[in-house]
Amino acid sequence: MRLPPNKRINESAIKAWRLFATLIAVIPLAVTVALFILAYYFDFSVWIGIVALLISLMESIITIIVIPRLRWNRWRYQIFDEEIYIQHGILIVSQTLIPMIRVQHVDTKQGPILKRYGLASLTIYTAATTHEIPALSLEEASELRDLISERARVEQDDV
Amino acid sequence: MFEPKRLHPTAILFFGIKTLRQSLVGLLPVIILALNDGFVLYTILGILFILIVVVGQSFLSWYRFTYTLEEDQLLMEQGVLIRKKRTISKHRIQSIDLTQTVVHRIFGLTKVQIETAGSDSKTDAALSSLTLEDGKWLHDQLKIKQESETSAITSLENSEQDSYPKRVISLKSLIIAGSTSGSFGVLISLVALLTFDLDSFVPESFYNKATTWFIGLAMEMMVLLSLLSILSVWILGIFSTVIKYGNFSITRYDRELFITRGLLEKKQTTIPLNRIQAVGIKESLIRQPFGFATLYVEIAGGEINKNGDAQTLLFPMLKKQSIPTFLKEILPEYQNVPNQFSPVSKRSLPYYLLKMIWLPMLAIIVGIIFVPNWIYIPGIALVGAALIGFSQYKTNGVHLSKEQLTIQFRLLTKETVLLKQQRIQAFEQNQHLLYKWHRLANMKLSVLNNFTGRHYTIPGLEMNLVNELANWFSYKKE
Structure with a gap:
């Protein structure tokens, strides 16, 4: 693999991902609670609920505490004059090169969770692929968006 | 106005x-x-x-x-x-x-x-x-x-005026194309089935002295009927190929390719040369042993056939060794078809095999538990999958020259794709922990075709080779 890109994404990304994972983790917990209630009212083994509780606790710990940190740690990007270089992935590390002249358009997006932390995501589209840098500070994202679209503005005769 | x-x-x-x-x-x-x-x-x-x-x-x-x-x-x-x-x-x-x-x-x-x-x-x-x-x-x-x-x-x-290079398909190659198309696969599988010992398909409990003869007859009738219907499917396949690609001709003009085809429904297609994203050679399992191949281009737009392929045919049927001469005449920009490819790493063989056989392995385990008598079916699937995995490992490879990257890979059909640096939309390399330890990496290339793009993945390459390819693609040399 090549040398990793030199820039990290915004550190608040970890908080934002944790908040998101927490919201998602409500679902298995709700199922667990439902199992306990069912076990109370009907003739139903409590053990199923206990197993479900253990599984959902494990899942919550992994997705809320472990994964966001690892993910943030791996995420790098670098914008060169002629190409964009991205690295991400926890178990499978992937490095992607996108030539500037292939970029069709760039988006910045901000959902309610990212907004809470003043973050935005940047999506880069080529004619065949899309690539997302998930969490940058809002100003940085807009700057990058303008920078990339500036550099991508080359005569494209073939697409 | x-x-x-x-x-x-x-x-x-x-x-x-x-x-x-x-x-x-x-x-x-x-x-x-x-x-x-x-x-x-x-x-x-x-x-x-x-x-x-x-x-x-x-x-x-x-x-x-x-x-x-x-x-x-x-x-x-x-x-x-x-x-x-x-x-x-x-x-x-x-x-x-x-x-x-x-x-x-x-x-x-x-x-x-x-x-x-x-x-x-x-x-x-x-x-x-x-x-x-x-x-x-x-x-x-x-x-x-x-x-x-x-x-x-x-x-x-007046297309008779032949100042531009032009190729026309012969009826003979059309018939070959038709007879080796998809419907031929069905024929092969049936013949393979027949050469099997038929009795093994009828569980022993069915055997009853009184009905043996009758069942035997019925089986023969059924086999004969299905053989006939499969044969007619095959012949129909030949006919439809001849009708669809009859009079196929391709002409090279200064800045575009012009393709006409069809006996009943005539179709003329014009492809501007600077719209061609990649050129590919396809050798299906049936055609490969006979040395036949199909030539196509990747363009944005173009029809999507019933298999969901969105490639545009350059020529329906060619001898593999005549492809370089064909390209030299019709599409000289892509005339370099390499013969030697750098293979994938030897260390990647276990991964290739594992990827193919895990599903049949699972089937075997389930089979042993529930229906031990029928274990040979997933057994055959296992051997087949392993063979496919091995031939993928043998086929896959890359070839790099200054202005062209050529990749060769197989799912079932062997494909060779010629790519130019300025036509590749994005280059990705990735590895998981085991690959890192083995110093291996996967390479993924994306080119433009209809709407989702076409993505080529070559797994299990030596990491040094992938780095070299990334350097070739990148504007920043390392």
Whole structure:
């Protein structure tokens, strides 16, 4: 693999991902609670609920505490004059090169969770692929968006 | 100066047939129900009413549909209730098709389809019926501006004048193409089935002295019948290939490729050279042993066939070793077809095998538990999967020259793809922990074709090689 890109994404990304994972983790917990209630009212083994509780606790710990940190740690990007270089992935590390002249358009997006932390995501589209840098500070994202679209503005005769 | 034009009035017919066909599916059950309940008069009245509506609507759609050829764009207006205007810039056109179905040919008409790289899955502009002269005129007008207009128009009209390189398919290769197409696979599998000991397919409990003879006969009849039907499918496959690709010819002009094909439905396709994203050679399992291959290009736009492939054929059937000469003549930009490929790493073999056999392995484990008598079926699948995995490992490879990256890979069909650096949209390399430890990496290349793009993955390459490829692709050398 090549040398990793030199820039990290915004550190608040970890908080934002944790908040998101927490919201998602409500679902298995709700199922667990439902199992306990069912076990109370009907003739139903409590053990199923206990197993479900253990599984959902494990899942919550992994997705809320472990994964966001690892993910943030791996995420790098670098914008060169002629190409964009991205690295991400926890178990499978992937490095992607996108030539500037292939970029069709760039988006910045901000959902309610990212907004809470003043973050935005940047999506880069080529004619065949899309690539997302998930969490940058809002100003940085807009700057990058303008920078990339500036550099991508080359005569494209073939697409 | 730029006058709006209408389609040929037969377009009313095509509009009408299209609407009828769409509404038939919904209406048929209602009609049958009504007829059963004895509402014959009402049904006939209803059908008449629908017919009138369809005819009126088709007439109005025809009336409202106009196209205008302006300086460097095509403007189309259509729609009865919802008016729609669409402009297509000449500079964004990926390919132009002229199609003549049997009906079109009787009236001397043609259908014109214009493709751009847009994300619309339907054709971007379809003019369902024009006179042939109008169609050809439009076709010539829409081609890229820089084109020296005289050459293309004259050579289009009298194609006997052979100053440009041209290749025509022979009937013999068409028949070979048809007989080795998909339907042949069914034939092979049936023959393979027959050579098996048939008895092993009938569980022993079925054997009963009184019925042995009868079942035997029935089996033979069934086998004979299915053999006959499969044979006819095969022959039909040959016929449909001959009809679809009959008179296939490809001509190279200065800045474009011109393809015509079809015995009943005639189709002409124009592909501007600078729209070609990649060139590929396909050798299916059946064709590869005979040394035959199919040549295609990746372009944005182009038809999607029933297999979901969105590639455009350059030539339906060629001897593999004659491909370089063919390309030299027709598409010299891509004439370098390498023979030697750097193979994938030896250390990747276990991963190739594992990827193919995990599913049959699972089936075997389940089989041992539940139906131990039938264990040989997943057993055969396991051997087959392992063989496929091994041949993928043997086939996959890359070849790098200064201006071209050539990759060779196999799922079942062996494919060789020739790629230029400036046509690759994105380059990705990835590895998981085991790969990192083994110093291996996967490579993924994306090129533009219809809407999702085409993505080529070569797993299990040496990491140094992938780095070298990344350096070739990147503007920043390391």
